[in-house]
Amino acid sequence: MLDIINLKVIFNENTVDEKRALDGIDLHLDEGDFLTVIGSNGAGKSTLLNSILGLVETKSGEIRLDNEIITNKPSHKRARSIGVVFQNPLLGTAPNMTIEENLALVRAKGKWSMFARGTKKKNRDSLKESLKELNLNLEDRLDANVGLLSGGERQALTLLMATLESPKLLLLDEHTAALDPNTAQTILSLTEKIVTEKKITTIMITHNVKDALKYGNKLILMNNGKIMLSFDEQAKKELTIDKILSLYNNDLSDTQIFTNK
Amino acid sequence: MSLIMTCLQIGLVFGLMSLGVFISFKILDTPDLTVDGSFTLGASISAILCLHNLPILGLLISLFAGAIAGIITGILHTKLKIQVVLAGILTMTALYSVNFWITGRKSSITLYNNKTIFSFLSSLKQIEFLGTNLKEVFSLLLIIGILVCIILIINYFFKTNLGMAIRATGDNEAMVRASSINTDTMKIISFALANALVAFGGALYVQHLSNYDSQYGVGMMVIGLAAIIIGEAIFKHKKQMKLGKIFIIVVLGAIIYQIIFMLALLIDGINPIDIKIITALIIVLSVYVPQVSKSIKKKRERRRNNLC
Ligand SMILES: Nc1ncnc2c1ncn2[C@@H]1O[C@H](COP(=O)(O)OP(=O)(O)OP(=O)(O)O)[C@@H](O)[C@H]1O
Ligand SMILES: [Mg+2]
Numbered sequence: 001m002l003d004i005i006n007l008k009v010i011f012n013e014n015t016v017d018e019k020r021a022l023d024g025i026d027l028h029l030d031e032g033d034f035l036t037v038i039g040s041n042g043a044g045k046s047t048l049l050n051s052i053l054g055l056v057e058t059k060s061g062e063i064r065l066d067n068e069i070i071t072n073k074p075s076h077k078r079a080r081s082i083g084v085v086f087q088n089p090l091l092g093t094a095p096n097m098t099i100e101e102n103l104a105l106v107r108a109k110g111k112w113s114m115f116a117r118g119t120k121k122k123n124r125d126s127l128k129e130s131l132k133e134l135n136l137n138l139e140d141r142l143d144a145n146v147g148l149l150s151g152g153e154r155q156a157l158t159l160l161m162a163t164l165e166s167p168k169l170l171l172l173d174e175h176t177a178a179l180d181p182n183t184a185q186t187i188l189s190l191t192e193k194i195v196t197e198k199k200i201t202t203i204m205i206t207h208n209v210k211d212a213l214k215y216g217n218k219l220i221l222m223n224n225g226k227i228m229l230s231f232d233e234q235a236k237k238e239l240t241i242d243k244i245l246s247l248y249n250n251d252l253s254d255t256q257i258f259t260n261k
Numbered sequence: 262m263s264l265i266m267t268c269l270q271i272g273l274v275f276g277l278m279s280l281g282v283f284i285s286f287k288i289l290d291t292p293d294l295t296v297d298g299s300f301t302l303g304a305s306i307s308a309i310l311c312l313h314n315l316p317i318l319g320l321l322i323s324l325f326a327g328a329i330a331g332i333i334t335g336i337l338h339t340k341l342k343i344q345v346v347l348a349g350i351l352t353m354t355a356l357y358s359v360n361f362w363i364t365g366r367k368s369s370i371t372l373y374n375n376k377t378i379f380s381f382l383s384s385l386k387q388i389e390f391l392g393t394n395l396k397e398v399f400s401l402l403l404i405i406g407i408l409v410c411i412i413l414i415i416n417y418f419f420k421t422n423l424g425m426a427i428r429a430t431g432d433n434e435a436m437v438r439a440s441s442i443n444t445d446t447m448k449i450i451s452f453a454l455a456n457a458l459v460a461f462g463g464a465l466y467v468q469h470l471s472n473y474d475s476q477y478g479v480g481m482m483v484i485g486l487a488a489i490i491i492g493e494a495i496f497k498h499k500k501q502m503k504l505g506k507i508f509i510i511v512v513l514g515a516i517i518y519q520i521i522f523m524l525a526l527l528i529d530g531i532n533p534i535d536i537k538i539i540t541a542l543i544i545v546l547s548v549y550v551p552q553v554s555k556s557i558k559k560k561r562e563r564r565r566n567n568l569c
Contacts, residue, residue, distance in 0.1 A: 053439075075438060076438045076441055076442060076443050076444070077441065079438065079439050079440060079441035080441040083439075084439055090433075091433070091435055091436065092433075092436055092439075093433065093436060094428070094429040094432035094433045094436055094437075095432060095433065096428070096432045097425070097428060097429060097432060101425055101428075101429075102429075104422075104425065105422075105425055105426065105429055105437075105440055106440050113422065114421065114422055114423040115418075115421050115422075115423065116421060116422055117420055117421055117422075118420055118421055118422045118424065118425040119420065119425075144501070145500075145501045148500075148501070162439075
């Protein structure tokens, strides 16, 4: 489903600031896989997602999505089959537009009739249905501007928007890091519910090892632009926090990721 | 009375132009300085076609020409990666020459003996009406009619998929790209729409005055900004407001600007040359006064709360 072959990303090449952010990444995901990614700050996790999204230039290697080579496809065209939620709740929604308009915008994704009305009465009920799943009573506030929502509400809405049209691939870059622990857990279980219901292949970056173990069926640990460890479904089931710690405690200078908040 | 009439008419025409400024400055959240040039572009095209007694064609072609000017600014900005302010200034500067080509190097044209869209009303000039004449009344109604049509059209447009994508581009560009929409195209379309409206305003202005001058466009962008700021300062009380209402607010702002402007001119010793600095002062005041009044209100509230 997703194949990444020997992918390299180098920032500021041939300068003193040269940084090999991705240094030969190989990754394979099957349909419906839920991969969690851990690794210290600067390991290249975000860069990996951004290169799948087409937001950073790749030096060499190949990215294939459903057997289509997308390495050089413009990002807005990839967006048709890839949904994304970033850490910052402000990034995923348009604050001066209503909840309904925000949802309608992604609903139209890819199959646009330009001069048709963007928000249709007949779609309202199905939008309300989807909003109900969030359990935040947003279905009663369809006409409220998104800028009025709290960070958690906005992030939940972003998640809903990213998955509304069932993308082939969902990318989550620490999407609960800016939320309080309770809201974070709500959003995480919501994430799991949505991606299993819709069978969306998912990659989730997190700094919380507990979450990384709890969610998903595969796990990788990145460091210095490389995948240091990778666990398939069976191996991940047998994995515990202590195991990761003992496996990698010596080699990993930055143990910060292993705080179990 | 006839002074008020002129105020209203010109205010409405400037209101139309201000809607264009609103689209680029507020909806797209990008300062587009093409405005002064595209206003004159519409004006010159309208003047030349009126000389050939084709006023309606003049209005229509100016719409298209304005759109093309906007597209050029948009391409300079999005495709050639020129900063948007500079892109606008470049187009505006180029249009200065273009406008002289259009008028055959004339810097002014009078249209008193030619057909404009207001000509068919001229027989009503003899009929007195409340200190003015019926021609003025019906001219006003005609302008209002045009404005209402345009507001209805753009109000609908911004509710379509395309219009929503444009609003979202001004609101959160990254999110729009993630929704699989080409934001460059959205920007080019909004510049086109904005400058089409501005040029149309210029075209209407010329026909209303029966006169063309190559300097008409100078300072238009600032007038448009003044209209937006004044309108929002006076009439916008809620944080969330329907776009259609905001369009009306902008037009009202333009009318109020025009009234303030005329009153200023009535003061002895103020010369048309002083106009620009008055406009700048109006903008500064209308930004400053609401801020001050808000902080005064807050202080009062605080004091009251302390007393209780
Ligand atoms: N646009 C850029 N220009 C230059 N260097 C960059 C750029 N983006 C990322 N880097 C560098 O590449 C490396 C990998 O960054 P990346 O954001 O992928 O890390 P990360 O694993 O997501 O870290 P974090 O956990 O802090 O989010 C870092 O050293 C970073 O400084
Ligand atoms: Mg990161």
